[in-house]
Amino acid sequence: MKNNRLRVAIDMDEVIADTFAAQRLWYLDVHGYNWNDEELKGCHLGDLAAPEHAEAMQSVLHAGAFFAELGVMENAQDALKQLSQDFDIFITTAAMEYPASCGPKFQWLQKNFPFISPLNIVFCGHKNILAADYLVDDNVRHFHDFQGQGVLFSARHNQKVKWSPRVSNWRETVSYLTAQRLAKNP
Structure with missing residues (x-):
């Protein structure tokens, strides 16, 4: 099935x-x-x-x-718990930019997001290799050649970047993704 x-x-x-x-x-x-x-x-x-x-x-x-x-972004833990009920969630980080960060990032994820399976954590370089419907990221360069829909997560550094869809926080992210799911699977 x-x-x-x-x-x-x-x-x-x-x-x-x-x-x-x-x-x-x-x-x-x-x-x-x-x-x-x-x-x-x-x-x-x-x-x-x-x-x-x-x-x-x-x-x-x-x-x-x-x-x-590092600190956890506001409402991220609750949002990912909620989203994981209806979506397959993968944490995807371009860790190869800083290879020594892989161990610390993995430990951080286990501490702050223990409900995300280690099998759903992807350390990569280019994110165009990802087979996902959506990519929530703060950097539009990761959307180039990505086969799904890039969703720009607002950050101070990307305030002048034009991209749609854009979400400002985790509440907006949950609302956007939930609406997309309902539109595709009514």
């Missing part, structure tokens, strides 16, 4: 893991940067920092341990 459940691939950083807040705090604590929200709109933190400070942040990310203690 064929499984008729829709598949949803969900990114980690800036979608379920609050990488931005941790990086912002690091830049403040280590280098004294205290950017306001308006300065950050549409920017990556590394674009605003001195090149040597951005390079130091990249070294921290490449070491990997940084990813183990």
Whole structure:
């Protein structure tokens, strides 16, 4: 019997893991940067920092341990629990950008999303390899050549990016995906 459940691939950083807040705090604590929200709109933190400070942040990310203690995005846990009742959920992270992050990211997922099977966790490079109906991600570059529908999860760095559909938070994400499921399987 064929499984008729829709598949949803969900990114980690800036979608379920609050990488931005941790990086912002690091830049403040280590280098004294205290950017306001308006300065950050549409920017990556590394674009605003001195090149040597951005390079130091990249070294921290490449070491990997940084990813183990990130905060969880608001309502992400409840939303994924709810969605997992009607969808096949896969956590999909482009971890190959920072290979040493795989272990810390996996531990973070086990701690914060224990209801997601380890078999539904995908560490990859390009996300166009994913066989899913939807990809919820904060970066539109992951939608290129993806065969399903990309759903842009709003983040400070993508505020100037034009993409539809776009969701601003996990409540909107659940509403959007539920409406899509009902439209396809009335």
